[in-house]
Amino acid sequence: MHHPRRRLLARAPACLALAALLALPMAGPAGAQSGSFPSQPLRMIIPFGVGGLADISMRLVAQRLSDRLGQQVIVENKPGAGGVVAANAVLTAPRDGYTLAVFANGTAISKTLFKLPFDAEKDFTPISTAAYFDLVLLTKAQGKYPTLASLLEAGKQRQIVLGTINPGSTQHLSAELFKSMSGIQAMTVPFKSTPEVLTALLRGDIDVMFESYAALKGAIDSGQVTAVAATGHKRSSWLPKVPTVTESGVPGYEVEGWNALFAPAGTPPDRVARLNAAVNQVLQEPDIRKRLESLGTEARGSTPAELGQVLRRDVEKWAGVIRQAGIPVQQN
Structure with a gap:
């Protein structure tokens, strides 16, 4: 015949193990909340x-x-x-x-x-x-300004027209920053879309346009326009031969x-x-x-x-x- 006290002692480890198992779900969510992120899309x-x-x-x-x-x-x-x-x-x-x-x-x-x-x-x-990404300054191919230096020189003699997309865009403000830092005579003209700016450049209504490489890659590759400078702090790997604006005569300019x-x-x-x-x-x-x-x-x-x-x-x-x-x- 087993003594009641001995039976309780024998069951104690099993009871403790069961208690530990029952406690796990309570601790689980708190641990999962921080440890399993993300758990949904x-x-x-x-x-x-x-x-x-x-x-x-x-x-x-x-x-x-x-x-x-x-x-x-x-x-x-x-x-x-x-x-x-x-x-x-x-x-x-x-x-x-x-x-x-x-x-x-x-x-x-x-x-x-x-x-x-x-x-x-x-x-x-x-x-x-x-x-x-940087922006590029583009002129008409075989036009009056094959380099940014030639554009800057002309800007000392007459008003240069800078073309960009809508007012307040990065392109537009980059042109405004260029105008103030270069000290040339310039006017910024915003258009509604990139194709409109490109048309104005090819038609001779503007002298230079500011736009991203991605937006004008086709026109650059086809030889319609010339990338005369880039706005980054260093030359980009996608246009390694194109100098920065700083290199081309406007020190400290960077966008x-x-x-x-x-x-x-x-x-x-x-x-x-x-x-x-x-x-x-x-x-x-x-x-x-x-x-x-x-x-x-x-x-x-x-x-x-x-x-x-x-x-x-x-x-x-x-x-x-x-x-x-x-x-x-x-x-x-």
Whole structure:
């Protein structure tokens, strides 16, 4: 006959094991919440239409991010002046790292140019830069200005006409910055679209146009136009023979466009770190770097802090250009 006390002692290990098992589900979700991110598809909201440089380049990044994260990254285009529609879509979603915003250097411009219902610096958390690109200054092939130096020399004698797309765009403000830094006589004329600017250049209505390489690659390759200078801090790999504006006679002039990934403020830091690591891994993949280069962009990641500095720097830079050009604040 077994003693009751001995029976209880014999059962004690089994009871303790059962108690431990019952406790596991209670601890599980808290651990899974931070450790298994992401556990569902993510959304990447782009404030531009389908087919543009930001859309194509960020879709390439999103595709590879899906592989890295083990969850689909769904790209949604929500264009609108100042990026308001896209920003609202991100800010009204849960701040859990599953809804992300694509910002560009235009976001920095918009802060001064538009009355916005959001503050890109305060309402969003930087994740990483993704791609950088410069603009090119183009003249008519076999025209009067085969080099930027010849254009600058002419600008001392008469008014040069600079053509760009719509007021407040990076292209337009780059031309305004060029006008102020070069000290030449110049007038900036904005058009509605890139094809309209190109037509004006070929017709002789303007002397030089400012645009991205991706937008004018066909005209450059076909010999319609000549790329006389690039706006970056160094020569690009896609146009290695084209000097920078600084090299060509305007010291200190530099304009770099960029695309980057942000999350809404309040997103858990460990999730921001996870996304940052994944983006930087994607941007180191040789085929991604090559495909982005073919679009006239350089794959370049960053830390969240570095991206925050880039945004602050460009907000200040373009605010000064907008004020000097006398461009009024636009209503959305």
